[in-house]
Amino acid sequence: MKRLSRPMEGPSSRPGTRLSMGSFRRFIILILASLLLAGCGKTIPKDTLVIWTAFQNEEFKALQAQVEAFQQKSNHKTIILQVPFNSLRQKILVAGPALQGPDVLIGPHDWVGLLQTAGLLAPIPKEVVDPKSGTFYEICTKAATFDGDIYLAPMMMECVVLARNTDICPEKPESLDELVEVAVAAKNKGGDIRGFAYELDNFYFSWAFMAGHGATFLDPFFNKDFQLDQLKFDTPEAVAGVNWIADLQRKHQLVAPGLTNDLAVDFFLNKKLGMMLCGPWNLGAIRQRGINYSLEPLPPGPKGPSTPFVGVTGAMLSKFSAQKDGTTELLTYLSSAEIGAQLCQSSGRAPVRKDTAELLKERVDDPRIAEDLALFSEAAQTGMPLPNNPAMQPVWDYMKPALELVIKGKISAEEALKETTETVRTKVRFMME
Structure with a gap:
């Protein structure tokens, strides 16, 4: 997903600070003034x-x-x-x-x-x-x-759903745990077949699996009365979701380091991948390749539906x-x-x-x-x-490196999400002042 450029450095956020759309509008006007000079x-x-x-x-x-x-x-x-x-x-x-x-x-x-x-x-x-x-x-x-x-x-x-090559993975997974089981079974058949893969550090895709573990940290972005101290990413549910995502690579060895979503799609189209995350934009190519496939909603997690963006x-x-x-x-x-x-x-x-x-x-x-x-x-x-609040921008900027560090084993999910909470609060506060 294409997003805005990363906001500049700013002062630390203060708990309980309410966002001011008037001040953010002034921030935008400064941008517009510079752009208008171009004619x-x-x-x-x-x-x-x-x-x-x-x-x-x-x-x-x-x-x-x-x-x-x-x-x-x-x-x-x-x-x-x-x-x-x-x-x-x-x-x-x-x-x-x-x-x-x-x-x-x-x-x-x-x-x-x-x-x-x-x-x-x-x-x-x-x-x-x-x-x-x-x-x-x-x-x-x-x-x-x-x-x-x-x-x-x-x-x-x-939105995205689960696309499944029914020749490689004939059984429909009914939960996220079963998704891993079906994917591991496909991988263990040998050869160069992979079971399930996607771009793990892409928050657009990974959010659904956090939601399936009960994460609700995006809810404040839908509140009209949005306050900075409502932002808290390092909840037990979010941590569990991030650990599940990281385990796809670190524990189950389903996703190769650095794999992009384009590469995952390429594997699927060449019948080397059993399951992938699929949007409507992928269907034309899948049908042209003559793949026997099934589309299904993402299977639920232990704490509820895996709700995609x-x-x-x-x-x-x-x-x-x-x-x-x-x-x-x-x-x-x-x-x-x-x-x-x-x-x-x-x-x-x-x-x-x-x-x-x-x-x-x-x-x-x-x-x-x-x-x-x-x-x-x-x-x-x-x-x-997808949250349409402008304050969402720093989340896109900083969830990707947070996921990347956890997946690589350089930092725990708790540490990464706590740091992300602090950083996002700082960036949002600066945008709104």
Whole structure:
């Protein structure tokens, strides 16, 4: 997962200190001021609705066709522009305040906190997304919410599940302990077959296994009244989860040192790996290789479900376009069941609405694809939204080295998570002052 750059050094956090979004906004304004010195692009026509997206290939084609249909139906002139994902957020931060950005940005929900704190987003109108209506799955409206308001109209969602080569691992693991047993049995058959592997120090993937051991240290990031002393990573449950992860390499010797997720996928595609963590983006290659596979939700841990992170892609409304004619109509259209069905079919990602799921049942002829779409939807609905609070950034920065040190045996899980707690508190406090 691509994240923001690491925050600068700052003073130690004080227990009980409440975060100030006003001070964080000032921090963002300083960044914007420096970025604006670089200049901006061409002036956007005032009578045109402009959409920016990083969609590519079939996703972009599907969206482009639907935007053209919207333009014809609504009589609102609308254009859609592709912006590379790695530069999309920075371009918004520059172009928005200069009134040269899009009216609608299509992107991941975990950008919402940063963009709203920077003063760039307007709340989504209630007639587009009303959490009480039940139109969208609950996890999607939770993901779209920041500081009590909804800032994203959901379009599709994604998470990881367990992909299992049924020729190598014919038995479905029903728990994390069984996952290890099945993987070790596959490895012990000999040859160059591996049982289970993924990039262990990647917190995006490893969070689910901490959650399965009862870790809840991310809960404060969803609280409107967020205080620094609520952040505590070195709980017994989190320690148990990190030790389970480290044992995959150190004790069970399932994961080679330094293995990346790309390498794990390559092993799976070449039928050298029995099980891996799989997102919708992996399915095309798996099917092309003719692998006999099964997709399953991640098996539960000893303290509960192994809830993966869930990413929701949707449409955000520029604060500078909130009163522009046609924006509410466009947001409603982009988050409709019809658009959702088209995008899910083109990308393999899961629907965000019940009526979209029903459309997919009617339109998807291949039972294998229909089954996979339903599985991802089921898994995502029971997952955890990626926290969209800007204060989450230091967690991404410092959980990776913490996991790496524990996996290498250079420090205990208790020490690593205690140090991470102290460091993250320090960094977050500096961001908010």
